[in-house]
Amino acid sequence: MEKEAILAKVNAGEMLPLMEEFYTIQGEGFHKGTAAYFIRIGGCDVGCHWCDVKESWNADTHPPTEVRSIVENAAKYSDTIVITGGEPLTWDMTFITSELKKKGLKIHIETSGAYKLTGDWDWICLSPKKMKLPTEEVYKKAHELKVIVYNLHDFKFAEEQAEKVNKDCILYLQPEWSKRDKMIPEIVDYVMKNPKWKVSLQTHKYLNIP
Numbered sequence: 001m002e003k004e005a006i007l008a009k010v011n012a013g014e015m016l017p018l019m020e021e022f023y024t025i026q027g028e029g030f031h032k033g034t035a036a037y038f039i040r041i042g043g044c045d046v047g048c049h050w051c052d053v054k055e056s057w058n059a060d061t062h063p064p065t066e067v068r069s070i071v072e073n074a075a076k077y078s079d080t081i082v083i084t085g086g087e088p089l090t091w092d093m094t095f096i097t098s099e100l101k102k103k104g105l106k107i108h109i110e111t112s113g114a115y116k117l118t119g120d121w122d123w124i125c126l127s128p129k130k131m132k133l134p135t136e137e138v139y140k141k142a143h144e145l146k147v148i149v150y151n152l153h154d155f156k157f158a159e160e161q162a163e164k165v166n167k168d169c170i171l172y173l174q175p176e177w178s179k180r181d182k183m184i185p186e187i188v189d190y191v192m193k194n195p196k197w198k199v200s201l202q203t204h205k206y207l208n209i210p
Ligand SMILES: C[S@@+](CC[C@H](N)C(=O)[O-])C[C@H]1O[C@@H](n2cnc3c(N)ncnc32)[C@H](O)[C@@H]1O
Pocket: 044, 050, 051, 052, 053, 084, 085, 086, 087, 088, 110, 111, 112, 113, 126, 127, 146, 148, 174, 175, 176, 177, 178, 202
């Protein structure tokens, strides 16, 4: 396919820069423990210094891939699909979610919420970042808020973000992986004192699975 044709399809969300896809157990947040097929889309310019998938950032290193074939394949594995990245909302998610919906699949997103919310989602996990705050719309629609705790200031940030989400949104504090030994005791203490929050761990890393 010619370069312009590929670009046009990427702009329409009919092709996406696919980094990797894998069948695993959702490790984090509300759905942790549930088998799900993960689709990781490249491209993110939010720039979290502790990001655990920096290889995802440069979209040009991930091949533009036909969404129809991503969906055909994903449907073979699971009835629950998690779209992550990179930052999936870098791209128009309308087409991929409508194709997944046609297959009757449950569609979840992992997002910083920094860009326009596109697509039709059964579950939105919003993990806000200080450098590029979420849009007003995604605060209204998020099912869970998952704030990463790297240092003590992140508790203050978490409370500010909790003020912005809808009343049904479930609130999680998740330790930044490299700081887990230091921050887990702080999070445990904080959640016992402020029980509207729950603890989320990256359980897949303890299980040694993707
Ligand atoms: C890699 S991000 C991709 C999706 C989207 N860009 C986002 O940040 O929500 C997936 C999830 O992993 C979290 N995460 C990334 N690096 C982490 C780390 N070092 N420790 C704990 N959580 C991390 C993010 O906050 C997000 O909830």
